[in-house]
Amino acid sequence: MEIVLFVCLVVVAGTSGEMFVSRAMKGIGEVTSFRPGAIARVVARSLVEPWMWAGLGMMALAFFCLLVLLSRANVSFVVPVTALSYVMAALGGRFFLGEQVSAGRWVGVCLVCLGVALVWAG
Amino acid sequence: MAAGQHLRGKTAVLLVLMVVFGSSGDTLMGKGMRAVGPPAEWRAAQVAGFLTHAALSPVVWMGFACLLLFFLSYMLVLTWADFSFVLPASAAAYAVVPLLGHFFLGEAVSAVRWAGVVMITLGVGLVGNTPPRTTLPAPASGEAASARAPAATEAAKGD
Numbered sequence: 001m002e003i004v005l006f007v008c009l010v011v012v013a014g015t016s017g018e019m020f021v022s023r024a025m026k027g028i029g030e031v032t033s034f035r036p037g038a039i040a041r042v043v044a045r046s047l048v049e050p051w052m053w054a055g056l057g058m059m060a061l062a063f064f065c066l067l068v069l070l071s072r073a074n075v076s077f078v079v080p081v082t083a084l085s086y087v088m089a090a091l092g093g094r095f096f097l098g099e100q101v102s103a104g105r106w107v108g109v110c111l112v113c114l115g116v117a118l119v120w121a122g
Numbered sequence: 123m124a125a126g127q128h129l130r131g132k133t134a135v136l137l138v139l140m141v142v143f144g145s146s147g148d149t150l151m152g153k154g155m156r157a158v159g160p161p162a163e164w165r166a167a168q169v170a171g172f173l174t175h176a177a178l179s180p181v182v183w184m185g186f187a188c189l190l191l192f193f194l195s196y197m198l199v200l201t202w203a204d205f206s207f208v209l210p211a212s213a214a215a216y217a218v219v220p221l222l223g224h225f226f227l228g229e230a231v232s233a234v235r236w237a238g239v240v241m242i243t244l245g246v247g248l249v250g251n252t253p254p255r256t257t258l259p260a261p262a263s264g265e266a267a268s269a270r271a272p273a274a275t276e277a278a279k280g281d
Contacts, residue, residue: 018205018209019205021196021197021200022200022205022208025197025198025200025201026200026201026257028201029201029259030201030202030259031198031201031202034198039194039198042197042198042201043194043197046197085209086209086210086213089205089206089209089210090206090210092205092206093204093205093206093207094206097204097205097206097257098257099204099205099206099207099256099257100256100257101206102252104248104249104251104252105206105207105210105248105249105252107245107248108210108244108245108246108247108248108249108250108251108252109206109210109245109249110245111241111242111244111245111248112210112213112241112242112245112246112249113245114238114241114245115213115216115217115237115238115239115240115241115242115243115244115245116213116216116238116242117238118234118235118237118238118241119216119217119220119235119238119239119242120216120238121234121238122231122232122233122234122235122236122237122238
């Protein structure tokens, strides 16, 4: 039961963290120059975005939960379940970030999710 | 059309960087940390010793640098590309690592893992076929934004 809770936390906190980072970066706008100075400015800009800090916080929480999960014995069968993050990401992209997830993208996401679970399980 | 090609091109370059830095970072970090070994006890002194030991390992530092570069590429590509495009596409790393292990290090890959590699490859191919960006740039003017991407405008209002 405890393990189920931690798996859910890893998936939900991890994906929302990355979703928040995505939101912060979208707010900055498309990077067009890849000179070191321009990249440094983008990074500096990202550090004043509240969504960035919310995202980093969630990612740290997910990392902590993963460590707890990994410290329990016999979780090798549970870790593949965290591949559900890919499905969560597509849902988050659609409903939180307003992206258009077409049928083709959905099928691709489901294949990736199953494939990653199999690679981790195998 | 030309702009679309350009967007696809730079998205692909950054995804390749993510896969390269992400998988080498994970591998180096794993190697370095295994060499350090876990702290003998979860007490302050042992944990501090473990952290010092890890901080003195060049392999751990190389892994850390790769992971930072991975995250930087991730941040940059997300300034334009969809999250629901980038995340599944970056899963290509989980197909590339067993393949490299098999062909360069002669590692055995189980049938289940092969099936996973095939599914990831197909999935990444399908996702890669969709347009990398389906939302409008952030400072879009109201008219154009609501005409071309109503969902994005709704999401922006939620801020």
